[in-house]
Amino acid sequence: xxxxxxxxxxxxxxxxxxxxxxxxxxxxxxxxxxxxxxxxxxxxxxxxxxxxxxxxxxxxxxxxxxxxxxxxxxxxxxxxxxxxxxxx
Numbered sequence: 001x002x003x004x005x006x007x008x009x010x011x012x013x014x015x016x017x018x019x020x021x022x023x024x025x026x027x028x029x030x031x032x033x034x035x036x037x038x039x040x041x042x043x044x045x046x047x048x049x050x051x052x053x054x055x056x057x058x059x060x061x062x063x064x065x066x067x068x069x070x071x072x073x074x075x076x077x078x079x080x081x082x083x084x085x086x087x088x
Contacts (some may be wrong), residue, residue, distance in 0.1 A: 002031045011080040018053040019046055031077040039075070044053070047073055060086045 004012060004027070012026035019042070033039045036047075050073075051062040060083050064068045072082035 002077075004029070004031055008076055008080045011083065012076055014053055014057060015040075015050065015076070018049050029076050029081075032075050034075060035073055035079070050079075054083055058083050058087055062079055075080070 007028065008031050011030040015021065015029065016024065018024045018059050021040075024040075029040065036042050042050075051064075051069075054062060062082075063070065069070070072079050
């Protein structure tokens with residue numbers, strides 16, 4: 001079990017809040033766990049909601065057609081790193 005960094009913990013809180021994940025605590029999200037499919041089981045609608053929340057909270061635009069955006073949604077760790085790298 002990996003430990004969340006402070007930035008990952010903040011991103012996990014955002015995910016739980018935005019997606020209304022009632023069955024999971026932010027601290028239970030493994031940093032390397034897949035967000036889609038077998039991991040948390042998120043879908044494309046969830047991705048849109050997350051991208052909107054990230055844009056509002058951090059000022060980072062995530063474009064669906066951009067390959068780096070797709071890669072960013074692999075895990076909590078990659079999503080957090082993407083946002084940290086692209087913050088205004």
